[in-house]
Amino acid sequence: MRKQPALQLHVPEPPGRPGGKTDFSYLKTSPAGAIARPPTDVLGANTMETAANLVRVLDDQHQAVGPWAPKLNPKQLRQGLRAMLRTRVFDARMLMAQRQRKLSFYMQCLGEEAMACGQALALQDGDMHFAYYRQQGLLLSRDDVPMWEMMCQLMSNERDPIKGRQLPVLYSYRDAGFFSVSANLATQTIQAVGWAMASAIKGDTRIATTWIGDGSTAENDFHAALTFAHVYRAPIIINVVNNQWAISTFQSIAGGESTTFAQRGVGYGIASLRVDGNDLLAVYAASRWAAERARCNHGPTVIEWISYRASAHSTSDDPSKYRPADDWDHFPLGDPIARLKQHLIQLGEWSDERHETLKKELEEEVLAAQRKAESYGSLLDGRLPSAATIFEDVYETMPPHLHAQRQQMGI
Amino acid sequence: MGTAPETQAGTPAKTTSMSMIQALNSALDVMMARDENVVTFGEDVGYFGGVFRVTAGLQEKYGKTRCFDTPISELGIVGIGLGMGAYGLRPVAEIQFADYVYPAFDQIASEAARLRFRSAGQFWAPITIRMPSGGGIYGGQTHSQSPEALFTHISGIRTVMPSNPYDAKGLLIASIENNDPVIFLEPKRLYNGPFDGHHDRPVVPWSRHELSQVPEGHYTVPLESAAIFRPGNAVTVLTYGTMVWVAECAARETGVDAEVIDLRSIWPLDLDTIVSSVQKTGHCVIVHEATRTSGFGAELAALVQEHCFYHLEAPIERVTGWDTPYPHAQEWAYFPGPARVGAALTRVLEA
Numbered sequence: 188m189r190k191q192p193a194l195q196l197h198v199p200e201p202p203g204r205p206g207g208k209t210d211f212s213y214l215k216t217s218p219a220g221a222i223a224r225p226p227t228d229v230l231g232a233n234t235m236e237t238a239a240n241l242v243r244v245l246d247d248q249h250q251a252v253g254p255w256a257p258k259l260n261p262k263q264l265r266q267g268l269r270a271m272l273r274t275r276v277f278d279a280r281m282l283m284a285q286r287q288r289k290l291s292f293y294m295q296c297l298g299e300e301a302m303a304c305g306q307a308l309a310l311q312d313g314d315m316h317f318a319y320y321r322q323q324g325l326l327l328s329r330d331d332v333p334m335w336e337m338m339c340q341l342m343s344n345e346r347d348p349i350k351g352r353q354l355p356v357l358y359s360y361r362d363a364g365f366f367s368v369s370a371n372l373a374t375q376t377i378q379a380v381g382w383a384m385a386s387a388i389k390g391d392t393r394i395a396t397t398w399i400g401d402g403s404t405a406e407n408d409f410h411a412a413l414t415f416a417h418v419y420r421a422p423i424i425i426n427v428v429n430n431q432w433a434i435s436t437f438q439s440i441a442g443g444e445s446t447t448f449a450q451r452g453v454g455y456g457i458a459s460l461r462v463d464g465n466d467l468l469a470v471y472a473a474s475r476w477a478a479e480r481a482r483c484n485h486g487p488t489v490i491e492w493i494s495y496r497a498s499a500h501s502t503s504d505d506p507s508k509y510r511p512a513d514d515w516d517h518f519p520l521g522d523p524i525a526r527l528k529q530h531l532i533q534l535g536e537w538s539d540e541r542h543e544t545l546k547k548e549l550e551e552e553v554l555a556a557q558r559k560a561e562s563y564g565s566l567l568d569g570r571l572p573s574a575a576t577i578f579e580d581v582y583e584t585m586p587p588h589l590h591a592q593r594q595q596m597g598i
Numbered sequence: 599m600g601t602a603p604e605t606q607a608g609t610p611a612k613t614t615s616m617s618m619i620q621a622l623n624s625a626l627d628v629m630m631a632r633d634e635n636v637v638t639f640g641e642d643v644g645y646f647g648g649v650f651r652v653t654a655g656l657q658e659k660y661g662k663t664r665c666f667d668t669p670i671s672e673l674g675i676v677g678i679g680l681g682m683g684a685y686g687l688r689p690v691a692e693i694q695f696a697d698y699v700y701p702a703f704d705q706i707a708s709e710a711a712r713l714r715f716r717s718a719g720q721f722w723a724p725i726t727i728r729m730p731s732g733g734g735i736y737g738g739q740t741h742s743q744s745p746e747a748l749f750t751h752i753s754g755i756r757t758v759m760p761s762n763p764y765d766a767k768g769l770l771i772a773s774i775e776n777n778d779p780v781i782f783l784e785p786k787r788l789y790n791g792p793f794d795g796h797h798d799r800p801v802v803p804w805s806r807h808e809l810s811q812v813p814e815g816h817y818t819v820p821l822e823s824a825a826i827f828r829p830g831n832a833v834t835v836l837t838y839g840t841m842v843w844v845a846e847c848a849a850r851e852t853g854v855d856a857e858v859i860d861l862r863s864i865w866p867l868d869l870d871t872i873v874s875s876v877q878k879t880g881h882c883v884i885v886h887e888a889t890r891t892s893g894f895g896a897e898l899a900a901l902v903q904e905h906c907f908y909h910l911e912a913p914i915e916r917v918t919g920w921d922t923p924y925p926h927a928q929e930w931a932y933f934p935g936p937a938r939v940g941a942a943l944t945r946v947l948e949a
Contacts, residue, residue, distance in 0.1 A: 207642040315685075359717040367717035374709050377674055381681025381689075388637060388663045388687065395681075407701070411674035418669060446670065580715045583722070583752050583777040586822065586866035 199439035219246035220253020238449035238459040244469040249529040257472040261536035270328040271300035298497030301523035305470025315395040317379035338560035346563040373406035383423040402433020422481035429494035435509040452489025464492025600820035603813035611813040626769035637812035638694030672702035683723040696731035711754035734787035738926035744888035750865035761842040762809035768819030785839035794847035794934035824868040826875040830857035833881035848939035880911040890918040912949035
């Protein structure tokens with residue numbers, strides 16, 4: 188009898204650790220323009236090509252090519268660039284404010300700006316976004332969400348619209364279609380499906396989106412979301428941001444090795460795309476495609492966005508402990524802001540000088556917003572919403588036991 | 599406050615004898631007719647009408663987008679309900695057995711319960727989560743549990759349990775109309791008739807009981823309001839669900855002049871009714887079917903101690919399920935029947 192080998196447990200490893208250089212050959216890409224654009228009523232089972240490969244628009248020479256290249260005019264492109272840059276400048280400033288102890292905590296989206304800012308361009312007012320904590324670009328793309336008020340949330344000060352009840356970055360903006368962010372991961376995905384189902388039950392025209400990271404796709408809520416979304420053909424876009432890292436855990440530990448997250452969508456019967464998430468044009472094009480499916484009752488779409496978390500997970504994290512420090516410099520899909528900037532320059536619609544002017548203008552906007560927010564207090568000066576307010580909004584009307592406890596608190 | 603049954607001018611509301619199942623079905627029917635935003639869903643809830651038939655006929659009457667089957671995923675059922683509630687619907691979700699609610703626990707405890715708080719009132723989840731609970735039907739450890747205490751420990755949700763058809767309909771309507779998440783526990787042993795714990799005697803149908811006379815239209819039984827199920831002066835029994843009937847039987851059989859209080863709303867509750875009764879009787883026995891340790895009886899005992907200590911003439915007694923999983927073959931050894939409740943009533947008066 189032939190000797191059988193000893194069984195070996197496979198524990199995936201990332202393609203690079205501190206002191207080494209990441210081998211990005213694991214990241215399967217396709218040439219820009221190479222992947223066909225299916226009709227929006229395509230069956231989920233027939234989207235294996237778009238789920239297993241990579242939909243790209245901007246090529247390495249910054250040209251928009253192929254069937255997914257969207258019809259965005261230069262003004263719209265500059266609007267997208269501005270939103271991304273605004274988000275980056277905002278993040279940088281808030282990171283500094285956290286270092287100065289004005290906020291307890293912060294999370295940047297450095298390198299991931301194109302996804303939220305690109306999708307924001309593709310959707311309509313009234314749609315509801317069930318995001319997680321790294322989609323501040325959805326809010327910063329809008330002109331009806333005051334930047335200073337977002338900062339008040341970050342500072343948990345007197346004018347924090349959610350009264351100091353949530354960690355910084357867990358925003359809630361109902362009027363801007365931004366659902367209250369929860370930090371226990373993936374819970375928002377199935378809720379978004381429910382919201383989308385409700386919109387369909389009522390014969391409405393609004394659609395839902397949800398966002399989840401590669402790591403938390405392992406949560407049961409995500410699988411329930413895919414199942415229910417497919418069963419009821421819910422009008423929803425399910426965005427999976429594959430930024431390669433969940434804190435220190437590489438995406439292979441979430442099940443990304445030798446497969447794609449988009450292919451999971453196909454397994455559930457959902458039309459699925461795997462898209463260059465660092466190209467605002469590709470983001471816009473894929474989002475428009477998915478939104479059209481949803482609005483025409485063709486059902487949900489899963490979009491896996493390929494990106495890279497260029498920053499630390501949060502201000503409590505030090506990525507130099509678990510991955511090479513210069514990874515982002517080598518990431519094959521680059522920096523979304525630099526890429527769109529080059530594209531616009533090639534179109535003759537932008538220049539280095541205009542870029543610098545815009546950056547300065549945004550830095551001034553952020554600084555002015557910060558001054559205004561700080562005038563309402565910050566963690567440093569203790570000007571917080573009153574402690575007595577913690578008894579409010581637990582129930583719609585305060586039951587007697589909470590009245591009694593508020594009295595006991597003595598405020 | 600509760601609202602009276604709707605009447606034609608000058609005439610009393612028309613009542614019909616209903617089982618608890620029929621009363622719950624009527625509550626859903628009334629609410630789905632009144633409010634297009636009321637939808638109901640769960641496993642086997644649609645075409646079939648639910649394994650206990652609570653949603654029978656609703657899909658046929660209101661269409662399959664308002665009453666429908668779901669995949670077997672409790673977290674999914676509650677999760678979509680939360681999203682629908684945030685949209686503006688009033689979802690009524692069925693969990694087929696309370697024993698199956700645990701996969702949905704995060705969506706209830708961390709999400710539905712705190713959505714209004716964490717968003718400072720921007721979003722809320724007016725979801726009612728119905729689930730049959732309790733034993734007495736040979737359901738074994740996966741079809742018999744009473745998990746109410748777990749829900750009362752969570753800030754931001756309401757926990758309700760009726761003991762008869764009239765209250766079941768009125769409380770379910772009040773729960774659906776309430777803008778907080780409500781856990782609505784249905785004592786399944788009471789679905790088809792009152793049950794005093796004498797499992798060896800023939801089943802009594804609801805039709806022989808006056809509490810089965812249920813108005814056909816809309817009315818509510820207010821939340822946070824207990825009922826004095828049986829007035830008395832010697833000892834206060836705090837209980838809810840099936841045990842209301844067991845306690846009433848124990849009082850009758852022992853001859854103890856017990857005041858049986860049916861909490862109806864377990865949390866938040868009607869503390870005033872409890873306190874005034876215990877201050878009157880000076881004795882308190884707490885009865886529930888759920889396991890004893892950290893059960894809701896512990897909270898009730900603490901409240902009575904805090905508010906009635908100087909009126910108490912004897913230690914508070916708890917009669918509960920044992921701290922074991924709910925057994926199958928030994929069900930009646932587990933169930934806190936009238937003999938155990940009666941012994942406690944006698945004991946507190948002898949103390």
